[in-house]
Amino acid sequence: VSVALRSLEPRDLLAVGELAAADALPGPPEAIADRLGSELLAGAMWGLVAERAGRLEGAAVVETDGPGRGRVTVAVAGEARRSGIGAALAMAVAESARGRGRHKLVATCAPGDRAALGLARSVGAGAEALLRRHRRTAGGGLEDLVALGLVLVPAPHRGGRA
């Protein structure tokens, strides 16, 4: 059975919350679903889901990070990892963002998250900053994050003075 990508719809929110709560976004599934639902209603979020035989196996959520900029979170079900679903979602979401007139996508991941870094590299995203002692862990410590960026417009449109 092949995987199909389609736009995220309100009926997907709880399943996306469950996927994301596993490791991608903080908070319980219901809280994530509520937050994303509010953003979806306000037009501040969109996304894609990957479905196989009616079961949601992955999602890419793009939340507004600033004018023309989206913050991406990709989550894939544990048993569906290493199957290419994450890469397919990342590539599709980048293409969709271009079509929506976005100029940049950003994301964060842990410095040691080789899967996320590899996924980012596969779509042309690069590390732009090391956010030191940024995220509070469940144990109370602070961990670094890597800030990733993917510029979606050609170089001639970049630059300019304030």
Added chain:
Amino acid sequence: MRVRRAVPEDAPALAELFAAVVDEGGFVLTEPPLDIPIWAERVAHSIASGEATILACEDAGGTLLGHLGIHPVAEPGVAEVGINIAAHARGLGAGRALMEAGAGTARALGLHKLMLEVFPENLVAVALYAAGGWEVEGRFAAHHRRADGALRDVLVMALALEPADAPPV
């Protein structure tokens, strides 16, 4: 010179000062002209609701010299800082006073980190922040789109509010 917490009634003066900085161009992301009444209303709401903490720096006569905003971001314990100093007050220590007070206020709020974005060309601001212990964490390429379509890079700088050897809270 003194730094104090701004109250909603300060919003019109905060907006006037910010509009003047915006009109100078080159320092802030916001482009002129600033809609002063709308911005003032938004700031008054942010202060009243606790969404943001604004500090005001004023001279002995009560004239506003500058202001600093602490705006929590989605990451718990982290906030973004925005600072604006009136042109006539630059070089007199208002920026440094606000940055020091901002760090103290952020600690009191329980934050563990402050962040800000600054144009790489704004060397005076970068130096001010570095003198206060802020460190460059990276450069966001083509991050902000101007009204004319040009994309601007920004440096991201951060101030750790919790010592590396501090016990977990």
